Amino acid sequence: MTTDTQDLLTIADHTFSSRFILGSGKYSYDLIDAAVTHAKAQIITMALRRTASAEENILNFIPKDVTILPNTSGSSNAEEAIRTARLARELSGSDFIKLEVVPDKKYLMPDNEETVKATEVLAKEGFIVMPYMLPDLNTARRLVDAGAATVMPLAAPIGTNKGLATKDLIQILIDEINVPIIIDAGIGRPSQAAEAMEMGADAIMANTSMATAKDIPLMAEAFRLAVEAGRKAYLAGPGRVIEHGAVASSPLAGVSQKA
Numbered sequence: 001m002t003t004d005t006q007d008l009l010t011i012a013d014h015t016f017s018s019r020f021i022l023g024s025g026k027y028s029y030d031l032i033d034a035a036v037t038h039a040k041a042q043i044i045t046m047a048l049r050r051t052a053s054a055e056e057n058i059l060n061f062i063p064k065d066v067t068i069l070p071n072t073s074g075s076s077n078a079e080e081a082i083r084t085a086r087l088a089r090e091l092s093g094s095d096f097i098k099l100e101v102v103p104d105k106k107y108l109m110p111d112n113e114e115t116v117k118a119t120e121v122l123a124k125e126g127f128i129v130m131p132y133m134l135p136d137l138n139t140a141r142r143l144v145d146a147g148a149a150t151v152m153p154l155a156a157p158i159g160t161n162k163g164l165a166t167k168d169l170i171q172i173l174i175d176e177i178n179v180p181i182i183i184d185a186g187i188g189r190p191s192q193a194a195e196a197m198e199m200g201a202d203a204i205m206a207n208t209s210m211a212t213a214k215d216i217p218l219m220a221e222a223f224r225l226a227v228e229a230g231r232k233a234y235l236a237g238p239g240r241v242i243e244h245g246a247v248a249s250s251p252l253a254g255v256s257q258k259a
Ligand SMILES: CC(=O)[C@@H](O)[C@H](O)COP(=O)(O)O
Pocket: 022, 023, 024, 025, 045, 100, 132, 157, 158, 159, 160, 161, 184, 185, 186, 187, 205, 206, 207, 208, 209
């Protein structure tokens, strides 16, 4: 894999050259514009409630060539999420669904069990299900068995900008799960996005880190560069780490060892 044109993100049978996805939550025209223009996002999530009123209809701000990823935010259990997903498909005409089942209002932790239940139903109905989850290998396997098109583990709680708090658990998913792993929530800095991509994540979803930056377009560009750099480093195959001692980086043979 040596050229950018060959390195596409594939979700179900859809391909994308960008591996940065704009998450939902803090929406503004500036944020969407920066995500598309400077971060080169080709997928933007959309909460159903943000399409509810004509004045605030987020669909009006999203360019036509960008894939809308409706989400089920606000759902506390599988039943609510399934209902929201069906409505979202009616409104957006998109089979994509970012499945969010979040009963906990303090830490906004997803309910993995309810998420598996909703995935089973929605995948059978032809949705391209992209479930948000607390990184856990057994749940990820169940999601894939249930028909999930991707798995979206959280890096840290939504909106915290704390970075890769769940790094080791995410690495297990990257190593063991055969659908795209998209890191979602908590990515606060481009360096954290680059690290996740170097680990082998397939894409990054973020919102708050850009929305809360002083210069949103500049931060969007920084995210694009970081995601691309991390991906290239992953494909390049990072060199090994020496845990103890040191290894001279240039051969010492033939060099005088005198002080
Ligand atoms: C589940 C959820 O709401 C996230 O996808 C959010 O859109 C992005 O999380 P951050 O705002 O922490 O980047």
